[in-house]
Amino acid sequence: MEDLKCPLCGKWNSATVQECTHCGWMFNFSGQTSVEKNPATENIPKYRIGTITKRTRIRWAIFSAILLLFFLSFHIVPSRLMIFPKENLSFSNTFITQKDINELIERYNNAFFERFSIQQEPLFKKLMEKGVIYDKSKKTD
Numbered sequence: 633m634e635d636l637k638c639p640l641c642g643k644w645n646s647a648t649v650q651e652c653t654h655c656g657w658m659f660n661f662s663g664q665t666s667v668e669k670n671p672a673t674e675n676i677p678k679y680r681i682g683t684i685t686k687r688t689r690i691r692w693a694i695f696s697a698i699l700l701l702f703f704l705s706f707h708i709v710p711s712r713l714m715i716f717p718k719e720n721l722s723f724s725n726t727f728i729t730q731k732d733i734n735e736l737i738e739r740y741n742n743a744f745f746e747r748f749s750i751q752q753e754p755l756f757k758k759l760m761e762k763g764v765i766y767d768k769s770k771k772t773d
């Protein structure tokens with residue numbers, strides 16, 4: 633059995649398929665004009681082709697999961713080239729722009745009674761801790 637090259641998208645399919653698994657092209661088996669040997673895979677047993685694809689998919693899944701976990705667990709401040717862990721796993725505030733920082737400072741400056749509660753916000757605490765924002769009035773020198 634040979635692999636089938638799809639005449640529409642040019643991708644290779646297992647010889648057992650009726651239509652291209654990539655684009656849905658229906659193979660015409662009566663003419664057999666679209667059947668071509670794939671030099672890259674003709675000597676590789678079928679089960680190995682399947683294994684490689686599966687392994688690649690698993691790698692991508694793991695890579696995506698790591699990336700997702702990274703975005704869930706870190707704050708990224710591009711303007712300061714800073715990355716620091718989040719308080720909890722969350723999608724919020726993954727990227728903290730200078731605008732976000734300015735808004736937070738402005739909110740803090742305009743607040744009076746709420747200042748204490750803003751100080752308790754995990755993001756505010758973290759930014760304070762990292763020196764991204766600081767309270768000038770509390771500076772000792």
Ligand SMILES: [Zn+2]
Pocket residue numbers: 638639640641642643652653654655656657
């Ligand atoms: Zn195709």
